[in-house]
Amino acid sequence: MTESGSVRYIGIVGPGQDVSPALLAQAHQVGRLVAARGAVVLTGGLGGVMEAASRGAFEAGGTTVGLLPGSDRSAANLYLTVALPTGLGEMRNALLVRSCDAVIAVGCSWGTLSEIALAVRTGVPVVTIECWDLPEDGPVRVADAVAAVKAVLGGE
Amino acid sequence: MTESGSVRYIGIVGPGQDVSPALLAQAHQVGRLVAARGAVVLTGGLGGVMEAASRGAFEAGGTTVGLLPGSDRSAANLYLTVALPTGLGEMRNALLVRSCDAVIAVGCSWGTLSEIALAVRTGVPVVTIECWDLPEDGPVRVADAVAAVKAVLGGE
Amino acid sequence: MTESGSVRYIGIVGPGQDVSPALLAQAHQVGRLVAARGAVVLTGGLGGVMEAASRGAFEAGGTTVGLLPGSDRSAANLYLTVALPTGLGEMRNALLVRSCDAVIAVGCSWGTLSEIALAVRTGVPVVTIECWDLPEDGPVRVADAVAAVKAVLGGE
Amino acid sequence: MTESGSVRYIGIVGPGQDVSPALLAQAHQVGRLVAARGAVVLTGGLGGVMEAASRGAFEAGGTTVGLLPGSDRSAANLYLTVALPTGLGEMRNALLVRSCDAVIAVGCSWGTLSEIALAVRTGVPVVTIECWDLPEDGPVRVADAVAAVKAVLGGE
Numbered sequence: 068m069t070e071s072g073s074v075r076y077i078g079i080v081g082p083g084q085d086v087s088p089a090l091l092a093q094a095h096q097v098g099r100l101v102a103a104r105g106a107v108v109l110t111g112g113l114g115g116v117m118e119a120a121s122r123g124a125f126e127a128g129g130t131t132v133g134l135l136p137g138s139d140r141s142a143a144n145l146y147l148t149v150a151l152p153t154g155l156g157e158m159r160n161a162l163l164v165r166s167c168d169a170v171i172a173v174g175c176s177w178g179t180l181s182e183i184a185l186a187v188r189t190g191v192p193v194v195t196i197e198c199w200d201l202p203e204d205g206p207v208r209v210a211d212a213v214a215a216v217k218a219v220l221g222g223e
Numbered sequence: 224m225t226e227s228g229s230v231r232y233i234g235i236v237g238p239g240q241d242v243s244p245a246l247l248a249q250a251h252q253v254g255r256l257v258a259a260r261g262a263v264v265l266t267g268g269l270g271g272v273m274e275a276a277s278r279g280a281f282e283a284g285g286t287t288v289g290l291l292p293g294s295d296r297s298a299a300n301l302y303l304t305v306a307l308p309t310g311l312g313e314m315r316n317a318l319l320v321r322s323c324d325a326v327i328a329v330g331c332s333w334g335t336l337s338e339i340a341l342a343v344r345t346g347v348p349v350v351t352i353e354c355w356d357l358p359e360d361g362p363v364r365v366a367d368a369v370a371a372v373k374a375v376l377g378g379e
Numbered sequence: 380m381t382e383s384g385s386v387r388y389i390g391i392v393g394p395g396q397d398v399s400p401a402l403l404a405q406a407h408q409v410g411r412l413v414a415a416r417g418a419v420v421l422t423g424g425l426g427g428v429m430e431a432a433s434r435g436a437f438e439a440g441g442t443t444v445g446l447l448p449g450s451d452r453s454a455a456n457l458y459l460t461v462a463l464p465t466g467l468g469e470m471r472n473a474l475l476v477r478s479c480d481a482v483i484a485v486g487c488s489w490g491t492l493s494e495i496a497l498a499v500r501t502g503v504p505v506v507t508i509e510c511w512d513l514p515e516d517g518p519v520r521v522a523d524a525v526a527a528v529k530a531v532l533g534g535e
Numbered sequence: 536m537t538e539s540g541s542v543r544y545i546g547i548v549g550p551g552q553d554v555s556p557a558l559l560a561q562a563h564q565v566g567r568l569v570a571a572r573g574a575v576v577l578t579g580g581l582g583g584v585m586e587a588a589s590r591g592a593f594e595a596g597g598t599t600v601g602l603l604p605g606s607d608r609s610a611a612n613l614y615l616t617v618a619l620p621t622g623l624g625e626m627r628n629a630l631l632v633r634s635c636d637a638v639i640a641v642g643c644s645w646g647t648l649s650e651i652a653l654a655v656r657t658g659v660p661v662v663t664i665e666c667w668d669l670p671e672d673g674p675v676r677v678a679d680a681v682a683a684v685k686a687v688l689g690g691e
Contacts, residue, residue, distance in 0.1 A: 184649035337496035
């Protein structure tokens with residue numbers, strides 16, 4: 068029996084394509100570190116940063132959830148404990164942010180920006196690695212995966 | 224590495240309260256049997272049938288997902304691998320049906336009926352144990368947990 | 380300037396196809412009568428009962444809203460003041476029920492049943508004309524359009 | 536009888552509070568000009584830019600729709616032809632963008648930014664008046680209400 072209340076859920080968001088190897092490595096490390104802390108990883112379930120983060124967590128024995136935009140579960144990457152085809156399109160970005168205790172953005176794109184903005188708007192803590200310039204009252208910029216995980220899950 | 228495409232997701236739906244011990248036992252057995260077949264169990268994440276089914280699957284070592292109607296994860300029962308506060312209210316019934324490969328209803332209520340109707344409407348296979356009288360072209364009635372699981376996951 | 384709080388919104392739901400001329404006539408009259416009372420008519424925006432009800436209200440000078448399941452506004456019938464492509468599929472049934480002050484079902488189908496069930500579940504008053512047999516604590520059966528409109532908007 | 540396909544739907548988005556009188560005047564003018572062109576105005580249905588834009592369109596005899604985040608219709612501003620309480624919270628931002636043929640942002644906030652980002656992501660044309668600095672491949676910056684309406688509805 069688990070105590071659901073004590074498990075943390077961390078959204079890891081970022082571009083699904085055209086991601087540099089360096090950013091993919093960051094995403095992989097974020098996933099691994101979040102899983103190592105016992106938190107569940109939520110992503111959009113597709114490729115790029117989503118896949119790298121899921122893989123990092125999955126390989127570390129963590130639980131990974133993918134909230135897919137489409138209605139076809141087979142679009143999911145291969146590193147998900149649970150793959151949910153929401154059929155919501157980009158509305159699933161809002162569902163993802165709502166389901167998380169905190170969000171880590173790795174890289175940026177317009178879809179990623181929508182998630183960052185929704186997180187700030189709704190009071191979900193959000194940190195960014197290599198994202199676009201945004202106003203000061205928005206997400207907290209961090210240097211890398213280690214700093215990101217420390218920022219959302221506390222020091223260790 | 225798993226092959227997401229090959230895992231089956233079975234929604235188990237039913238009343239959250241005022242459920243007889245006999246129905247709770249059926250729900251528990253449905254959860255256990257679905258998990259024993261390697262399928263993921265999805266429920267609405269709360270009490271009654273949802274909790275009994277999740278517990279059955281969880282105790283059998285299965286993966287359980289709860290799609291909560293509210294925004295507070297702590298409303299979840301204690302037998303969930305993943306608890307997602309959707310904040311969608313009863314719209315989450317439609318999200319649950321959409322995310323499943325098949326639905327098993329244990330008992331009935333108006334919320335449960337909405338899920339059965341949406342499943343029939345959208346072509347998701349659905350079987351019922353002790354539900355209300357419904358038209359012939361609707362859900363398939365089955366006698367018990369064993370028959371329900373056989374109907375949606377095939378004989379064994 | 381209107382007082383939004385005082386306008387009533389009535390959902391008119393029913394099958395989109397294979398509807399008898401008699402039921403279409405009932406739907407048309409429901410739309411007309413609801414509009415005559417100054418209430419806004421909400422439907423799923425497509426054909427059959429949805430179109431007949433929208434047409435009845437539209438011809439009476441009323442305001443009609445269609446919440447379309449798909450992403451293409453051109454799927455809307457021609458009698459809508461406002462046509463919104465929600466892209467939610469059958470989840471839009473839940474959005475429609477939530478947006479109404481009361482629901483009138485004309486005829487029945489599995490999609491219609493999902494709306495009736497959601498309305499009962501969430502406490503939205505719902506009356507039915509020629510629907511399937513449902514438990515006593517559910518929707519109120521009425522004989523025709525006049526009785527339906529009187530039931531949800533009060534006598535006159 | 537209208538031809539639904541030929542009516543245009545323009546979303547007007549912007550902060551709900553702490554908006555300068557100059558920006559409110561721009562929003563009012565955007566609403567007025569959009570209505571004058573025969574297009575429907577969609578907003579989030581609350582105060583600030585949403586109210587000013589709705590008022591501008593409403594006073595010009597246009598049709599205005601408010602997609603409210605909450606479940607209470609009485610939260611709507613007073614200048615709406617149709618007020619829909621979606622109960623979706625900030626997910627309604629995504630519904631609004633999806634329902635529009637184009638989006639005009641007046642001013643900026645994190646909620647507004649989520650709508651701009653979703654519009655860019657999903658290919659909905661979007662122009663901004665006095666918004667934050669954003670990458671070049673994003674929304675088109677325009678100087679004022681006249682330029683905004685010309686950009687989305689064509690010259691006249």
